Amino acid sequence: MGKSILRVDKVDVHYGDFRALWDVSLDVEEAQVVSIIGANGAGKSTLLNTIAGVKKPSRGTVQFKGKTINGVAPYQTVVEGISLVPEGRRVFPRLTVLENLEIGSYTPKARRRKREALSKIYELFPILDERKYQLSSTLSGGEQQMLAIGRALMSWPQLILFDELSLGLAPVVIKQIYQKVKQINVDGITVLLVEQDIQRSLKAAHKVYVMQSGRIRLEGRPETLSQEEIREAYFGLGGLNAKDPSGKDPLKG
Amino acid sequence: MLSVLAGLKNPIMNGLLLGGLYGIVGIGMSMIFGIVRVVNLAHGDLVILASYLSFVMLSIFGVSPLLTLVLVIPAMFLIGFIIQYYLVNRVLGKDMNPPLLVAFGLSIILQNLLLLIFTPDARTLLTDLSIATLPVGGFLSIPVVYLVDFVVALVTILLLSRFFTRTYLGKAIRAASDDEGAAELMGINPKRIYAWAMAIAGGTAAIAGVLVGMTFTFYPHTGPDYLIIAFGVVIVGGLGSLLGTFLGGLILGLAQLVGAHFLGPGFQLISGYIILLIVLALKPTGLFSKG
Numbered sequence: 001m002g003k004s005i006l007r008v009d010k011v012d013v014h015y016g017d018f019r020a021l022w023d024v025s026l027d028v029e030e031a032q033v034v035s036i037i038g039a040n041g042a043g044k045s046t047l048l049n050t051i052a053g054v055k056k057p058s059r060g061t062v063q064f065k066g067k068t069i070n071g072v073a074p075y076q077t078v079v080e081g082i083s084l085v086p087e088g089r090r091v092f093p094r095l096t097v098l099e100n101l102e103i104g105s106y107t108p109k110a111r112r113r114k115r116e117a118l119s120k121i122y123e124l125f126p127i128l129d130e131r132k133y134q135l136s137s138t139l140s141g142g143e144q145q146m147l148a149i150g151r152a153l154m155s156w157p158q159l160i161l162f163d164e165l166s167l168g169l170a171p172v173v174i175k176q177i178y179q180k181v182k183q184i185n186v187d188g189i190t191v192l193l194v195e196q197d198i199q200r201s202l203k204a205a206h207k208v209y210v211m212q213s214g215r216i217r218l219e220g221r222p223e224t225l226s227q228e229e230i231r232e233a234y235f236g237l238g239g240l241n242a243k244d245p246s247g248k249d250p251l252k253g
Numbered sequence: 254m255l256s257v258l259a260g261l262k263n264p265i266m267n268g269l270l271l272g273g274l275y276g277i278v279g280i281g282m283s284m285i286f287g288i289v290r291v292v293n294l295a296h297g298d299l300v301i302l303a304s305y306l307s308f309v310m311l312s313i314f315g316v317s318p319l320l321t322l323v324l325v326i327p328a329m330f331l332i333g334f335i336i337q338y339y340l341v342n343r344v345l346g347k348d349m350n351p352p353l354l355v356a357f358g359l360s361i362i363l364q365n366l367l368l369l370i371f372t373p374d375a376r377t378l379l380t381d382l383s384i385a386t387l388p389v390g391g392f393l394s395i396p397v398v399y400l401v402d403f404v405v406a407l408v409t410i411l412l413l414s415r416f417f418t419r420t421y422l423g424k425a426i427r428a429a430s431d432d433e434g435a436a437e438l439m440g441i442n443p444k445r446i447y448a449w450a451m452a453i454a455g456g457t458a459a460i461a462g463v464l465v466g467m468t469f470t471f472y473p474h475t476g477p478d479y480l481i482i483a484f485g486v487v488i489v490g491g492l493g494s495l496l497g498t499f500l501g502g503l504i505l506g507l508a509q510l511v512g513a514h515f516l517g518p519g520f521q522l523i524s525g526y527i528i529l530l531i532v533l534a535l536k537p538t539g540l541f542s543k544g
Contacts, residue, residue: 052438078440090435092428103428106421107440155440 002029005190006051006159011060011070013043013050020046022214024060028159028207033181033191035201038211039234044194045087047211048161051192052084053077064159079107083157087164089148093137097128100136100147104154113156121150124180142173149180153189160184162193166200178204198230212236262393264514265507270395272506273403274468276499278461278479279486280410281454287492288430288450290349291341294356297480298363299455303329303462304471305367308376318378318467319405326459333455338448345447360476367473378466402464406499409460413453414495426450485525489532491539500541504528 008026012019021043028034036044049055051062053074062070064080072080092100101121105114122129125146131139136147145165152160162181166174178200185191195201202208202222210218210233218225218233282296293299303325310321336359344351377383385397417423429436429446437443465471465479482505490501505525512524532540 054434054438073442074434074437075440075442078438084438086435086438090432092431092435094431095424095427099424099427102421103424103436103439103441106425110440111421151439 002031004028005030005065006192007061007063008047008051009061009063011047011050011057011062013046013055014058020214021050021057024211024214024216026209026216028190028192030190031185031188032206033185033193033204034207034209035193035195035205036209036211037195037198037201037230037234040196042211043214044211045163046214048084048163048192048194051077052082052161054084078155078157079109081156081158082161083152083155083159084161085145085148085152085163085165087167089141089144091136091139091144091147091151093135095136096133097136097139097147098132100151101128101132101154104151107155110155114154117154117156121153124153124183125150142169142177145169145173145177146180149177149184153184157189159190159192162191162195165193165195166197174200198234202230210234259392261511261514264510266393266395267399268507268510269503270399270403270506271510272503273406273499274399274461274464274502275482275486275506276490276502277402277406277409277457277464279483279490279502280413280495280498281457281461282480282483283487283490283492283495283498284450284454284457286487288426289337289341289345289352289447291345291352291356292349293451293454294353294480295336295360295363295476296454296458296483297478298360298367298476299329299333299458300462300465300479301471301473301476302332302363302367303459304378304466304475305371305376305462306459307378307463307466308371311378318380318463319401322460322463325463326456329455329459329462330452331455333458334448334452336455337451338444341451342444342447345444360480364473364476371473373472373474375470375472376466377470378463380467383467398468402468405460405464406502409457410495410499413457416453417495422446422449485529487539488529489540491536491542494541497539497541501539504540 004027006028008024011021011024013021024047036047038044046055050057053072053076057070061068064082069077069080092103101118105111105117127143128147128150136144139147165177181191181204193201205222208220208222208225209216210230212233213236218229278300282293285291285293306325306328307318307321310324311318340355341352344355382398382401386394387397387400388394417427425436425441426446426449429441429443433443485505486498486501489504490498505528508528509521509525513521516524
């Protein structure tokens with residue numbers, strides 16, 4: 001067993017009166033890939049946002065490298081070593097590819113190692129090097145996702161959070177991006193990812209959490225979990241016969 | 254026909270040069286609207302405050318008004334930072350009204366403060382340039398002060414645009430104006446960035462104020478006049494680029510002086526606003542806006 005890098009302990013999060021997370025606990029070990037799966041509105045993004053400091057928990061603690069970081073603003077969690085690749089990529093459209101990457105190394109510590117980071121990222125995503133003087137709004141969706149990942153890596157994170165990594169991308173591109181995620185992890189960066197594509201995340205992860213209605217329903221190593229267990233946790237009570245609101249069977253993608 | 258054209262060359266020339274001054278008056282307001290999404294109703298008063306600061310330094314040091322910029326720019330920079338960091342930032346949120354009211358209150362306070370300190374007398378920043386004209390090719394005469402306005406404004410805008418593309422702070426300001434939430438994830442504290450942006454807007458107001466003071470007379474209550482000009486520049490030029498704002502200024506200046514040439518001096522302001530209405534009707538986002 002490796003050392004724990006992130007520990008979320010009994011966290012509740014509210015949006016006004018609406019309770020989005022109920023008593024959520026999570027443990028992420030160093031240098032692993034952990035994925036959180038769940039249907040739309042299960043609270044996955046809220047959980048990532050809480051870890052990154054975008055949302056403040058109303059109860060419970062978030063600890064990163066043994067330090068309590070709940071209530072810390074997002075621009076400070078980056079300094080601690082957490083980087084979030086947000087849902088929908090959110091690259092800066094009126095900045096060039098290179099400028100987007102440079103903004104990724106905004107923190108003083110990252111700024112000193114900017115060149116080194118840039119060459120690593122260009123090696124990981126050669127397309128970004130080719131397009132570095134282009135406005136990021138002119139990139140394709142997949143390229144924008146690569147840029148968003150590259151931008152997040154520019155801060156030299158120890159933990160990188162991916163929110164809906166494959167959303168809106170072509171299968172070929174998704175496959176390519178997951179290879180890169182693996183590579184990032186091999187380089188020693190801990191990965192926590194949120195995904196609707198269950199097969200994809202089961203394959204990539206060392207450990208899986210299944211969320212439903214703001215609660216963790218199931219956790220474990222992917223090879224130890226049965227399809228039925230996952231299906232039941234994903235859909236909640238009523239399990240086997242229930243359907244995803246989208247009408248798709250999540251296990252088949 | 255030829256004589257009409259010949260008569261036009263002076264208003265066109267002067268309109269363009271005056272437009273440069275309008276551009277620098279509008280640039281600070283355009284920046285704050287684009288970046289912080291606040292309509293800074295006190296922008297005109299900041300410009301006039303800078304005119305008075307320069308006026309004070311002139312009476313102490315007795316140098317050329319342009320030299321007072323060495324002190325007026327840092328002073329206005331600091332004032333801008335403080336206004337944003339300690340006043341406007343506190344009321345920023347989903348509702349656009351509170352920052353608007355803060356700016357409006359600031360405008361009233363500044364005007365009355367200036368009135369208390371400097372009395373309602375007309376002032377001007379005296380310089381030899383004010384009365385000099387530059388004959389060009391024997392058929393055109395340019396007021397030197399207009400030329401100085403234009404050149405200083407243009408240089409300022411070129412420097413600003415370098416700042417926004419070459420420095421970390423400049424890029425961070427642009428990033429925050431593109432997507433505040435994503436910028437925060439990169440380690441950028443938006444509140445601090447906004448304060449820097451207002452500081453820079455204050456710096457441009459300093460330059461605008463000194464140029465305005467050299468070119469025209471000013472009173473404690475002149476601020477709103479320049480606020481309206483700044484509004485006009487922002488509407489015509491649109492948000493998104495510094496150069497667009499500058500061009501917006503040129504068009505407004507041109508419209509005013511060419512209009513005055515044909516319709517009489519009383520129509521100078523109104524012909525500017527007619528152009529403004531036309532732009533609003535045809536391209537409400539401004540002529541040079543991006544996206």
